[in-house]
Amino acid sequence: MNGAEIPVSYVIVLTLLLFSIGMLGVLTRKNIIVIFMSVEIMLNSVNLLFVAFSRFWNDLSGEMAVFFVMAIAAAEAAIGLALVISLHRKFHTVDITEIKELKN
């Protein structure tokens, strides 16, 4: 440990900001790929929170959780991008508001 510690509250605010940016992205953007990226931002904001508290409590289990999340996020990215490709094949668009299969 050297130099001044960054207080954990700063990190919480940062993760909140990141999470909110991600969430707003999911809710407002039309492009599926952008929405997908926003989801990744939300995941990473949570990862950051894990790491911050892991240091705060001196407990490595938080960091372990981060690895799990990263592994799952990687798998999810593969499947998600595959879905995007097949969506594009079917509807010829990546604009989510054009696809209204949930109605009727």
Place this chain on the structure above:
Amino acid sequence: MNEILLIAAIWLPFLGFLANGLLSLKKEPASQKLVSIFGVGSVLISFLIFIFLTFAENTAIVSQSGFSAMFFTWINVGTLSADFAYKLDGLSVFMAWIVTGIGMLIHIYSTGYMEEEKPHFARFFAYLNLFIFAMLHLVLGDSLPLLFLGWEGVGLCSYLLIGFDYDKDFAAVAGKKAFITNRIGDAGFIIGMFLLFQLTGSLKYDEIYGFFGANSVDASTLNIIALCLFVGAMGKSAQIPLYVWLPDAMAGPTPVSALIHAATMVTAGVFMIARLAPVFLGAPEASTVIAFVGGFTALLSALIALTQTDIKKVLAYSTVSQLGYMFMAMGVGAYGAGMFHLMTHAFFKALLFLGSGAVILALHHEQDMRRMGGLYKHVKLLAILFWVAAVAISGIPGLSGFFSKDMILEMAYTFANGGKILFLLGFMTAILTSFYIFRLIFLTFHTSGDAVKKMEEGGSHGHGHDEHGHHSHHSGLVPLGWNIMGPLVVLGVLSVFGGYVGLPHIITHKTPGIVGYFDQVLSVAPSKAAESWHQHIEGSTAWLLMLASIGVAFLGLFTAWFFYQKQNKVPAEDSVKRSFFVHLSFNKFFVDEIYEKILLNPLKKIADLSYKIIDVKIIDASIDYLGKITLLIGSYMRRLQTGVTPNYALYIVSGTVVIAFIVFGGLN
């Protein structure tokens, strides 16, 4: 051993019912021979067993407790217990003979009468057997619940048999009317039973008799119980005001009218009074009411019978009238006379009904007496038997009806509470009875008209209420087989000699045999208990009364002969306007119409109102409003479903926020 025989005698008709009931379910009509063997055989064996038991257990039967047999436990709750246990005592053996004896004769007759009814033959006999089974429970049960079971059972059979031709509207309606009218009476009967249970703590006859033997009960309590029970009798035995169902019950086949609506079931009320003699004999006021209801019923229905043109309707009103006599007798405490008349009436009225059935059958289901006449030439034996029954019912001396009717009239005359009025009612009824029954005889068998010719000319007048067969040709009379004439002859013999068990005391100077019998076998000797109800009359007065009633019997005969034979009158066609009194009588004093106006219509209005207001406006409407509100909410909520994925995401997020707010906001 004899206990088993008694149970067998009661349950054999039930086996007959099962056998014929199963046969009636077959697609193609069952063999009539087989059905007849089951139907008649079960009742015949039952009758033979009763004859055997009467002699084998003679001493037990005439003793107070009777001969009893326990079959199985039925109800055992708290202090109330009722079993399928039977009691063959002096009263019930008397009824069992009538039920199975006459029942058997009518079963035999039915094998001939219903021959044309190929598809329904088995069903008919199934119902008849079930009726005998229920009736035997009514008379032989050893407790009131078992009596009530039989009481309802015979009511059910009556309903089924009145509506036997259920595809015909009038039959179905008449069946319903009988059933519903009887329910009114049953309500009274059940209340009476409850009150009696409250008083005595038991519904078993032996315990009830024991209670009355050990305690003296206030007459006012007994008056209420007796009146409630009498309401039940009014329904079943067709007394004012509940008599209206019986004439309509003629929609059933004629053997049914003879068995159920003349000889047995309708006398259940009279039997019930005799069975509960300690209750009714301890209730003088209620008994007076019963006597007067009986008297007025007798007169009113005799008045209606005067002008009816349907042969079965005349007999139906005659039955109501004769039942009125019986209740008059029971009301004045002359139980022996009442039961005596029950028996003689069973003989001659069964004969009259079966005879009329034979006429109807012979004339291809013609029931209108205006289209009859001159039948004597064609069916001499039937005519003679009809004369026997008519002489018996009219009270001409020597035949059964005279003895029983005269005994009732004399007992009515001596009754202390308005006996003279009762006598007058009965006396007027006697004139009318004699007139209407000979009117029936002359119109049917004599007069210059010729039924056979009328039938051939008229052809299509088959609007009778008993049409069964559909004959393609209308030529000549239908021949009557031995199974029709045989029972008639037996009943004719009984109608002649049945009265000699009760010769009047002014001739023999002894208590009439049947009165003595009932004094001995009933738990309370009626002539002793009701002695104070009667005034003593001189022998000469008794002779005078008897001569007067003989006189009016002949008067009725002569008047009928004068109008219908000598002057050759035939009752007017329906289109001709009738004089006021004839109009009144022909239309049954508009009692049905009055009931409709003052009872049925208001009830229908109430039902209609409660349907329109309570059901439609409150119950239905509240359910409808629930649905409408849901629809309304749905019509707005529906807009949330846009199909645009980000919107759903927004809902999820805002939902999560709300839940988070509720959960974590609550922590503060």
